[in-house]
Amino acid sequence: MTFSFDTTTQLWLEISPASIEQSWQQSQSCSTPEGRWHTYLNQICLNTFLPWLQAEYEPNATAWQTLHPLAAIWEVVNGTAIEIQGKRLILIPSKSLDTSEFYIPQEWVDLPSWIGDYYLAVQINLDEGWLRIWGYTTHQEIVAKSSYDASDRNYYLEEEFLNQDITLLWVIRQVSPAEPTRATLPITQTLQQNYGASLLQRLSNPDLALLRLQVPFEFWGTLLEESSTLERLYQQRRGVKQIVNLGQWWQNRFEETWQSLENLMETGYNASLLNLRDSEQNVIKRVKLVNLEGTDRQFVLLLVLETEPDRRLGIRVRLGTTESPLCLPSNLRLALISASGEILQSVEARSVDNFIQLKRFKCPKKMRFSIEVSLDNFSFIEEFTT
DSSP, rough: OOEEETOOOOEEEEHHHHHHHHHHHTTSSSHHHHHHHHHHHHHHHHHHHHHHEEEEEOOOOOOOOSSSSSHHHHHHOOOEEEEEETTTEEEEEEESSOEEEEEEEEEEHHTTOOOOSSSEEEEEETTTEEEEEEEEHHHHHHHOOOOEHHHHHHHEEGGGGBOOTTTHHHHHHOOTTTTTOOOOOOOOOOOOOOHHHHHHHHOOOOOOGGGGOOOOOOHHOOOOOOOOOOHHHHHHHTTTOOOEEEEGGGEEEEEEEEEEEHHHHHHHHGGGGGGGOOOOOOOOEEEEEEOOOOOOOEEEEEEEEEEOOOOOEEEEEEEEEEESSSSSOTTTTEEEEEEEOEEEEEOOOTTSEEEEOOEEEEEEOEEEEEEEEEETTTTEEEEEEO
């Protein structure tokens, strides 16, 4: 419900005790104190502001979840997005008493799929149970008038550039719905698939805090622009294993990190290094680029699938290299591991090998296993289900 308006027509809304309790419980699944705090404040903000917005102005307003689930966003970035008839509101909640400037995380300003039209500064007082919208601005204004702090990757806009009368926002939307609100952004670059996977693996370490500051923004930003990367990062940091579903490969549904051999060859890779026969029919071949953390070598992991007459799945696993020298390092090991952790078979490279492979094996439906690539004290493990 609306709590009150002050003389500058700032919007004040009452926060229900139930929302505070519910938001606190939801925040406890996050992997870091920062993520829990973001989730707590943003869930309160969304639960309080969105019903008011729907009741007063925009019945069809919805929380933005087009690219990533909100929980995954709040794990790493403060802010909530709401969609209203082709426009996007970005709410940035804070408990700070200082309203001399409005801070906006860089992600909400510089990422093409994240940017909004209107940005609302939200102050939350949990002790007294209220929030207020103490000002708003547009993306254009932020780009033109804010200052950027590279140390925390936030934009800061002085209070004097904010419009404190939020009722004007709805008036402008009615009178001039086509008014430009967004600045033009430069074209962003796309990370190479193998580097993106390596970066995701690194950031999945639950001991890392302030993830958005761990790598250069151009890398971090392109990760967030990928449709499922942030959710995968969120799940991995919470200890939820990502399992490759081989059964879905027959419906042409592939995990992003498993690409076709043709795509890999377009980058200049010589498929003959894997000693494949061109005549193979009715099989699925997918490859994954593997970067072993702590080493400077990159490898190609190949899976070849074919159905058996008894409806089991026949699987071949092969490991090659993408780099010169073309021979694999000695002691590089490829292993098949059961769901219980037992090593079912393994093979170790010699200094003269340019690929190694496991013996062909068969799996019934819904069987789980893992493939491990290891060198010295470093290893990579991928889990599969049929």
